[in-house]
Amino acid sequence: MASAELAGVTKRYDGGGEVVTALSDVDFAVEPGEFVAVMGPSGSGKSTLLNVLGLLDDPTEGVRYLDGTDVTHLDERGRTLARKEFVGFVFQEFHLIPTLTAVENVALPTMFDSGDDDRAAELLSRFGLEDRLTHRPSELSGGQKQRVAIARALVNEPTLVLADEPTGNLDTETGERILDELRGICAAGVAVVAVTHDPELEAYADRVVRIEDGALA
């Protein structure tokens, strides 16, 4: 059973008067423990693919599955809960909350439920940040921030981690370290889909998918 699957998914939206087709009849699946790199030029529909996979955006046509369940037509609240249950996000700009410490940022997805700080601290230690637990994002380097972001993506024990240009704001060496970490996540059976320009990423991925004008090549 695939961790996540899109079948015949098309996404159109209104781009200021004209209809833009961001995804066109896309079939895509990622298996547990698999690291898939999605590559393509800007505007090719990479980010839309990630948003539809991660329940941030809904497909116009087609069917979407998460962990074997049809999640095509969930309502607002259902999508939020499903994201919390199944999905972890890593963003290019890290998107850490500046007012929260590293450990609070990691605990954020579960903060309003269990608020498991112990698990958050353990994850940070796993990424070599055990001495940065109470630091604010402004006190961390780019690589450290991205590792905090990866820890946050894992705190809810997701089946799918989605990374949007995870190395985009990092130097080569730091980027490699982050890719190592993402690779390591797969070892635990989590599926990782990373959208990127970065050719480096190809070397780390199990499979590379190319996308152009909303269609998979």
Next chain:
Amino acid sequence: MSRLAPLGRRLPAVLMARRNLSRHRLRSALACLGICIGVLAIASLGIFGNVLALSADDAIGDIGNQIVITPNADEGVEELTARDVAAIERVAGDAGVAPLKTDGAQLSRGSESTFATVYGIDRPGEVYVADEGRLPDRHRQGAILGADVAETLDADAGSVVTVEGTDLRVVAVLEPTEGFTPAAPDGAVLLPESAFPGTGYDQVIVEADSGAEAAVIAEAIRETLNTREDRVDVFELTAVVEDVEEFFGLLSGFLLGLGAISLVVAGVSILNVMLMSAIERRTEIGVLRAVGVRKREVMATLLVEAGLLGVIGGLVGVVLTALLVAGLYLFSPVDLTVVLDPTNALYLLGAFAFGVLISVVSGLYPAWRAASVPPVEALRE
């Protein structure tokens, strides 16, 4: 702030709200200041109005609570009978009823002498309070002096005074009355009924617990005694007192209204601050929503933020009001009992609650707006 940390751990909305407020300290402080001024305005104006009304109440004294019933000489009624008194006692219920016989007499003690009203009264404790000595349940012997008479004669409880040639021991001296009362005893001496000839009474005083009760009793007395002919005149000032109280009610309402306007203005500044905050944090809130924080949890965080501004501003406002009222007491002739009246605390509490309420209500729209942005849009920016 650090003592709140354990609370924040259990209440993530409080933790996030607190951190967000400390992000723009000056802005938060100014929003608090608005609420503080609003609460100060509404609480202090409310309390000043209340203090005025209470002081007026004190000055008016028993005027509103007492009823004086006298025989109607126009109808040929010369005195009130024991039956009249019994009828009055029936309708008066718990209120004190004191039938009086009235006369005038020359009083003297040593070289001092004065002319005083003489009341023949059986149970003075129903309407009067002793300052010295003790009022007997039934007034059988001796004299009870009004405060002014006692002072003129330089007499205390236990002294002997001469009333119309008869030596009488003073059983008690009455408390001086404050304000105006219909049957003021200050210049009078109270003797047993037996000192007067005949069985009728010249007036009956009824002392009720409140003006409203007095009005009801007065009406009942009119209905009972003046059925066929107007046997009695019933004198009561409850209507006047009601007018005075109504005036102070209006004044209080006006003052509270002024305070409320300033609090609403403060609410607008909270609305503004929260809206700015919600717009600035659009992406951040998008991240919260993306990682699985629910709409209502985002809303709760922003509402707690607005509420915290209200609570902090309100508390400072309450403290400032307390200081202001203390100043009023120190620098004006207002009584301590009036200042410490429990109804004043009600105004403080009410102003605080209203301040917090205004803040939370002002936070509603910004919170709803922030929580309603689809995360995919918020993250695109």
